[in-house]
Amino acid sequence: MLSEKMVQSLNEQINREMYSAYLYMSMSSYSSFIGLKGFANWFMVQYHEEMLHAMKIYEYIQRQGGQPILKALSAPPEAFKSMLDMFEQTLTHEQFITRSINDLTELAIAEKDHATQIFLQWYITEQIEEENNDNDIIAQLKLIKNNTQGLMMLDRELSARMTTVPTDFSKGVEAAMKGTGA
Numbered sequence: 130m131l132s133e134k135m136v137q138s139l140n141e142q143i144n145r146e147m148y149s150a151y152l153y154m155s156m157s158s159y160s161s162f163i164g165l166k167g168f169a170n171w172f173m174v175q176y177h178e179e180m181l182h183a184m185k186i187y188e189y190i191q192r193q194g195g196q197p198i199l200k201a202l203s204a205p206p207e208a209f210k211s212m213l214d215m216f217e218q219t220l221t222h223e224q225f226i227t228r229s230i231n232d233l234t235e236l237a238i239a240e241k242d243h244a245t246q247i248f249l250q251w252y253i254t255e256q257i258e259e260e261n262n263d264n265d266i267i268a269q270l271k272l273i274k275n276n277t278q279g280l281m282m283l284d285r286e287l288s289a290r291m292t293t294v295p296t297d298f299s300k301g302v303e304a305a306m307k308g309t310g311a
């Protein structure tokens with residue numbers, strides 16, 4: 130059983146994860162438009178990861194007898210100064226998400242809601258990986274600077290990223306996660 134306040138806060142987190150998906154979809158769109166298909170692939174893989182993040186919370190609320198409430202999404206930026214700018218915005222956004230997961234955990238601790246604390250641990254670990262991935266790519270982009278050949282090489286590297294998370298949630302997240310490493 131979740132408190133009213135916890136359901137509300139988890140619903141807000143669904144919105145933030147959905148916005149993350151929307152943001153990365155927009156970054157994928159821009160990358161593809163300027164001819165960087167590998168970056169487009171990387172961000173579309175990230176889009177799927179964010180959809181999973183949203184769906185896991187959606188299902189958690191349901192399993193605890195609550196109703197997921199979906200709110201309006203803001204429009205993400207549509208153009209970016211450079212790939213470095215895009216990844217710096219990605220990192221800034223992920224740092225915001227990390228703070229918001231931390232705030233949720235603080236609320237769960239204050240409410241002695243152990244189930245939600247355990248549920249949120251997955252997100253805490255996930256955020257370390259996401260920030261780390263962004264930092265790695267930012268470091269590479271700083272080395273590349275304005276070198277087109279370097280950018281094309283990184284684009285080829287990013288084209289290899291595969292979606293490893295489930296993308297069909299019609300039978301629920303738990304069912305979809307079975308057999309995946311996610």
Ligand SMILES: [Fe+2]
Nearest residue numbers: 146149179182
């Ligand atoms: Fe996320």
Ligand SMILES: [Fe+2]
Nearest residue numbers: 149179223259
């Ligand atoms: Fe994320």
